[in-house]
Amino acid sequence: MTEARYDVIAIGNAIVDVMSPCNDELIEELGLNKGGMTLVDTDRARELYDAMGPAREISGGSAANTLAGLSALGAQCAFIGQVADDQLGEVFAHDIRAVGIDFDTPVRPTKNTDTDPPTARCLIFVTPDAQRTMNTFLGASQFLPPATLNAEAVAAAKILYLEGYLWDPEEPRAAMRRAIEAARGAGRKVAFTLSEVFVIDRHGDDFRALIEDGLIDILFANHTELEALTGTSDFEAGIAALDGKVPVLVVTRSAEGAVAVANGERAEVAAEPIEQVVDTTGAGDLFAAGFLYGHVNGEPLERCLRRGAIAAAEVISHYGARPEADLKALMAEKLG
């Protein structure tokens, strides 16, 4: 196995978040799936945007957010994802490169602005309880062509991190399967985040097969995703169901903290206390960032979880799913 060039390479949706505060009445009026992520088409995206208050645009995308956290902590990272040749694509590419992440997936050309898909955006309504309700227009992001996958870069990363959301569209799914092969062929680890219950409803069989085939080394889930994947609403039974099948399992439980089980060892962590939860967008993404940073550096399981909890707490204390504080300094202060 050659020396790794990256700590983590991720394949994910290349999305710009369009975020706006709103009240619960609007969530109801628009018939939104509060707290969830719903895919929307052009017309619905237009309708929701028209109903949305003034917004701010901040780069997002689940795996991309995780990399932003990893990079802030000092990890070497690369991102694979599809943007279009438009202004939001420039914004996404700028923001990810600006934190030192390699991003060289070729831009998808926009020949006809009426028919070619634009860069993905996620319309996020944030209610006063800090809950985020996401409505994603995937646009170009769903057309990540397997043929352009940089298998050499995948093979050069210690961990390949995959976002469940992106398992839904066909092209990226094929690209991810190819990436798993490339990582495996190079003796690398594969980490996977389940992302959302609806993805498991649609592709749970794929995920279970990947797990049975021993292709997932590190699995991230929240408690409802664990339930959807294992078919049991009993938390401990859910964890037991994956015992021995996934070398490292990390399950987050929002305000109740998180649990990790790795090769027989188990650790738990409470949620990091914070003054005010402002916007929960990116909580899981940043938990994964903190955990992976510890993991890739061979730290004890509990310390990996603590890093996850600290990173998640930082990102929910402000608008936007990418860290704003100096995560490295924050962790040095909290963990010594």
Place this chain on the structure above:
Amino acid sequence: MTEARYDVIAIGNAIVDVMSPCNDELIEELGLNKGGMTLVDTDRARELYDAMGPAREISGGSAANTLAGLSALGAQCAFIGQVADDQLGEVFAHDIRAVGIDFDTPVRPTKNTDTDPPTARCLIFVTPDAQRTMNTFLGASQFLPPATLNAEAVAAAKILYLEGYLWDPEEPRAAMRRAIEAARGAGRKVAFTLSEVFVIDRHGDDFRALIEDGLIDILFANHTELEALTGTSDFEAGIAALDGKVPVLVVTRSAEGAVAVANGERAEVAAEPIEQVVDTTGAGDLFAAGFLYGHVNGEPLERCLRRGAIAAAEVISHYGARPEADLKALMAEKLG
């Protein structure tokens, strides 16, 4: 004079702000004009964006920010400004309409993305002292054609508010001159903000002529702009120089508060105390919003100033140049 449909109609740059925190070393390294606004061309904008950290995009534009504040307070407003047919143009239009402001300036078509100017953006570097350093790429904003000016809408507003920044490019200057005529013809008031010293350096003679001709009813300036306009560094002498020539003069002095002189009456206000200044972008714009809201409702001069100070304090307590808190409730709480 027919019944007014709007309290304030404004002509201004239609800009999306691209904001990022940075340290003073970067300001120095990039040779930026700290605290000021500098116009940049395509190449310089590219260079600065490449050097900028991860950013967030929030609609801006001086006069547009002022209207956003006025609208939040309950005023009826309309905006005139030029966006291109692109994603940032959509963002700008959405954000201004989302707060209830009429905005019907026809979008400038983008036939060729390589040669047609895109929507204006302002690259804003925010240093730890909360100072904002603005670098504006004007793009489509400088091509506001006088021919498309909605003179009927101008005539239907109690106050026409003009942004000095936009006096610099030729087409908008002609449009503004036409708007002044339309407002005057309908017996309406004209308010003008001087915006920046460099604008006065270039167009001070125009401004002084407008004032001498009695075409400016309400003039907004900060103390350095007052100095540039009147040619005296003595604050009181500067105010005296405009005495009797401008019915209402409002001069802001950052942390030292503001002064207004109206038809012989004078009032002063201290800066509104706030916990932490985060980003001073939009301070002057929101001061103008608060003041104009009071003025258009016939409130006493001191109360107009207090409204200005409260609105400015809100906007500098967070990132972005448009209000986030409920300004109406905030003023009710502070002013009774």
